[in-house]
Amino acid sequence: MPLRRNIVTPISKFLDQTRTAIDNLTETAVDLTTPTVRLGVTGLARSGKTVFISALVHNLLAGGRLPLFEAASSGRIYNTALQPQPDDAVPRFDYEAHINALAKERIWPNSTHQISELRLTIEYESASYLQRKLGRGRLHLDIIDYPGEWLLDLPLLNQTYEQFCEASLSRARKRPDLSDDFFECLDRMTPKLDEEASEEDAKALAAAFKTYLARCREEENALSMLPPGRFLMPSDMxxxxxxxxxxxxxxxxxxxxxxxxxxxxxxxxxxxxxKYVVRPFFKNHFARLDRQIVLVDALQALNAGNEAVSDLSSALTEILNAFRPGKRSWLASVLPRRIDKIVFAATKADHLQKEDHDKLQKLLRKLVDGAISKAQFAGAEVDVLAMASVRATRQTTVKANGQQMPALVGTPLPGQRLGDAEFDGREEAAIFPGDLPDDLSQLAQRAAEGEEAPQVKYIRFRPPTLEKTAEGLTLSLPHIRLDRALQFLLGDKLA
Ligand SMILES: Nc1nc2c(ncn2[C@@H]2O[C@H](COP(=O)(O)OP(=O)(O)OP(=O)(O)O)[C@@H](O)[C@H]2O)c(=O)[nH]1
Ligand SMILES: [Mg+2]
Incomplete structure (x- = not known):
C-alpha cells in the first residue's frame, strides 16, 4: 500500500503540471501573435475588487486621467477595446452593469460571489524605435475576479484534517465572544463523535461553525483568516x-x-x-495568472483594532505563501513560476486626507514586509501603494472653532451616522476624518493598555457625481493612484 502511494502521488502531480502547460499552449495557439497578461484581482470580501476592475477598465476605455501610466500619458495607446474572453466556461465580468451603477446611478455594485473574467485588448505604439518599425503592438489583458476567501483555502491543501482542527480551534478560542455558541455545540457533539453519524448532527455542527465565521467577518471584528472560504462564499455549492x-x-x-x-x-x-473545491480552483485559475493585485481594506482592520490588524497580517502571509512559494513548499511542485509582479494596494484611501495617504501606504508596507519575512516567499517584484479605485470625496478646508481645518466632502451613503446626525444619501457633507496611527506598534500598545477604541472612524460615501469640462464633456471616474498600479502591473508590457 505505501509503495502504491509513493508511485501515484508524483505521477498525478506530473500530470497536473502537464495539463496546465497544455492549457497554456492551447490558449496561446488561438492567438499566437498577441501577448497576454492574466491579471488576478484578489482581496478579502468587500475589499473593493469589483470597483477596482470597473474603474480600471473604464479609465482605459474612456481615456481617463492617468498621468503615472506612461503609455497612456505619453499618448502611445491608440485604442482599447473589450473582446470576447478566452475561457468559455467562466462567466463574463459584468462590466457594463457595474459601470452603469457607479457612474450613472451613483451606487456601489453588489457583492460578487463567483469567479469571472474580462478581456481588454490594448493597441499601442512602442516607446522603442526598433519596435515601432515592426508596427503597432497589441496586448490582451485578461482580468480575473474571484472571491478572496477562496484564496485563504489554499493552505488547506497542505493540512490534514487533524491540523485543520487544531488551527481552527486555536483561532476560535482566542475569541470566546464570537465562538461561544460554536463551542457549546461542539461540547454537545463530543460524546457522539464515535457513534453512528447522523446528518442532523453534521448539519448542526457545520451551521454553528459557519455562524461563528460570519460573526468574525462582521464589520466591527473584521477578521480575515476564516477558512474554509466557501462557508462564507458557497457559490453554487x-x-x-x-x-x-x-x-x-x-x-x-x-x-x-x-x-x-x-x-x-x-x-x-x-x-x-x-479535493473537489480547493484543488480545481487552484489548478484551473490560480496556476495560470501572470500578475496579481491584492486589495487590502487596511482601514477597516485599523478601525476594528489591533486584533483585526494582526489577523490581516497572518492572512497576507498566507497569500504570499500561495503566490510564490519557496522551493521546498509543496505548492512549488504544482505552480509554474509565472507570477512575477504583485502589488498590494490599501484601498479606499479617499476616506483619508491627502497627507495620510503616505501614512496608509507605510502601514501596509510594514504589514507586507512582516508577512514576506514570515512567508516561505521566493522572488517576484512587490510594490505597495495606497489608492482609491473611485475617489468619492474632495479635499477642502472648513472653519471650525475659529480654525481652518482640512475636511473631506462627499455624499454619505443613506443611513450612515455621525453623532446624532443620520445622512439621507442626497446631501453633501464635510467630514473630519480621524488620524491614522503613525505606527502599528501604537495600536499594539493601545491594545496592551486595554484601550481598544478605534482611532479612525470612517463614514462611507456614495460614488461621486462625474465632473464636466468647460466644453460640457463628462470626465471619467476620478481615482487616487490607480495609474500607479497600472504602471507597475503593465508598464513593461507596453514599453
Ligand atoms: N470610497 C470608496 N469606497 C470604495 C472603493 N472601492 C470599494 N469601495 C467600497 O467598498 C465596497 C465593496 O467594494 P466591492 O468592489 O464590491 O468589493 P469586492 O471586493 O468586490 O467585494 P465582494 O464582491 O463582496 O468580495 C463598495 O460597496 C464601496 O462601498 C473606493 O475606491 N472608494
Ligand atoms: Mg466583488
Missing part, C-alpha cells in the same frame, strides 16, 4: 456535503475514526472539500 463539516476537538477522542461515525464523516467531508 450551498448545502452540499463537501460544505457540511466542522473542526472537532480531536484531543478528546483517541485512536483512528471508525467508518460510519460522525468523526469519520467530518474527516471525509473535509477531504472532499480539498
Amino acid at each position: 450551498e448545502g452540499s456535503p463537501a460544505l457540511t463539516f466542522a473542526p472537532l476537538d480531536l484531543t478528546k477522542v483517541s485512536g483512528r475514526a471508525k467508518n460510519g461515525t460522525l468523526r469519520a464523516m467530518m474527516e471525509r467531508r473535509y477531504e472532499a472539500y480539498r
